[in-house]
Amino acid sequence: MQESQVAGVADLEPDKKSEVAKAEVTNSQKPKLRRRLKVAHPERCIGCLGCMFACSRIRTGTVSLQNSAIKVLTQGGIEGDYRVVVCRGCDDPPCARACPTGAMEKRPNGSVVFHKDRCIGCGSCEKACLVGAISFGKEKKPIKCIHCGACVDFCPHDVLTMEEIPAEGG
């Protein structure tokens, strides 16, 4: 797989590319595990949106809420509870199954990689994800979490964490 095919990574600054690549190297060194972002303590969220800004800033080099693959939503306004929406990194990912062109591709270790060049922007992946973790950006292409963990460092209350799970077929 070419790095440039992965959503978002093409836009990364060189130093961040290597961080993302490092995550993949880590995976290859420990073939039995893959890293996955997890919402560990949603009830601790204070709605600062630091994770969303981190995602856009580090993954795409922009200041944006729209470019973020993680979403912090309100339910019933600020006085309600926050809902933190992230890709669950499903073992049997419906986004990959729904994709008619193989743009959302399930890799041998179980993770899903997005190939922008194969995407026709049909929206099937977005519809397939009940969690709502896939959104469509301005380019009408899906924005999907790559489980790089950049957001975790900018959560002041440990709402987010990275976990290592057994890789499929590992």
Next chain:
Amino acid sequence: MLRKVLYIDLSKGESWIVERQDLFEEWMGGTGVGIRLLQEECPTGTDPLSPQSPIIFSIGPLNGIFPVATKTVATFKSPLTGELGESYAGGRLSLALRFAGHEAVVIRGKAERPVYISINNGDVKIKDATSIWGIDAQTTGVILRDRETGVGRRSIIRIGPAGENLVRYACVVVDTYRHFGRLGLGAVFGSKRLKALVISGTETVEVPDPKRYREVYNRLYATTVKTDVMEKYHDIGTSVNINVLNWLKGLPTKNFQLSAFAEAEKISGEMFAEMYLIRRFSCAGCPIGCVHIAALKSAYSTHHEFEVRKVSYDYEPIYSLGSNLGIESAEGILQLIDVCERTGLDVMSAGVVLSWATEALDKGLITPADTLNVSLKWNDVDGYTKALENIAKSSNEFYSALARGADYAAAKYGGIEFAMTLGKNEVSGYHTGPASIVGQLVGVRHSHLDNAGYSIDQKAAKKPMDAEAMVNEIIKEDNSRGVFNSLVGCLFARGVYTEDNIIDALGAVGITKSKDDLQDLGKRIFDEKYKFKVQEGFDLTHAHIPRRFYETVSTLGTVTPETVDEMLRLYRKKRGWS
């Protein structure tokens, strides 16, 4: 970065966008741009509640881009003081404006019938609000949330009945728990028949050098969360000061008759945190989470049936609606805050107006017939609740007078020496010494946050300062805060944004400034504001200082008129006004 001003004319039902690159380059943004737009929009002698009176919102170059740059400034002509109106709010407003692509919004005119404005990126709609006119500020938010798009990234700002009824210190509620509290922006909304604004956007901001941006961001973020610069706001919150000020004999109590409250422990920040705090949240872009929410649970029957209200609290409302009214319970204060939230009253002015009225009734300046037999006694929560509701409705001549502020009411009924205002604005919760008094009096918006005189007094309590040193500090803060309020940062984070850090942060978004540039900007902004104040009749040489300030012992002992006069003389001299 696009530097656009959105103009909305409610009389004509039109809106348009103008690029004002020069304006932002010369005046930075936020309050610098705000005062210049006010000068353009508001001719001398404009009635603040007339269609000609503008409402201006502005953000600055760091909003949404760096941590804790979370504020929006509203600039207007104050219906309370008749001169400069300036108020700051957090929540999600600055972020929503940033991503909608408007660094400033100017609202002119007056709608034919009640309206709200929906701003979604460049799409601006003026919509009918007849069916929600008269509805409380909280419910208005609930209704508009379902009507408008942008969940999770929008801001809803609205007024309650107090604003509709032109109470001169009505606030604008921002995202339920934040406010443009001071100086009566809510009444200006009401005068335009403007109930609310809903703002959201999906723009992306490109920074010139993403790598440098990340470096500066990481540094500021680390200072914010990993050092003790903001610890006070993170833990107990601003209300930690109740005990502190009480120990220092600086906590105004019972309309400044006392500077310490025997029951302070019962209404301390520690008490609120232990017994009532249920959660904290933050303005978008701030990792601190200083907004403290208490659960107020009250039984409405003997069958274990409860009303539960979630009320935000801070130091200032605990002073104004608490110690200042002799309230001895946290529940009582939460109840009074909740009334202000629903009706849309500024908590600080409301509390000080009620404390004046309590004394005025006790002294026989007003009668029970005036108050509609509402009991105004220290610690009488139910009486104060009814009085606040009567003020919001302007129920009779007396409550209409209270709705115009303590200064106006005292001019009508007497008691001007214990109507606790400075520059006609009801004072904040500090009787710390002369710097607090002088600071609020000379401050551009007569707020404790103009120059933090209360903090200078507290420094002087540790290491004595003479009048000149205090005045120097006030001037320094006056000017530097003008710069910070142009960015627009949260003043709680002023320790994070040192001059060097400001220069770095600006550099990362492509704005080059030197220390001299910033200091010059601060002074120019201050001068422009004073031009407006003087033009509208503010005269520092004839400003009234209630005698009560000199009668009640402060943190720095009894303050004498001579000390204050000397400081004012020095201040005018150093400003080049004498």
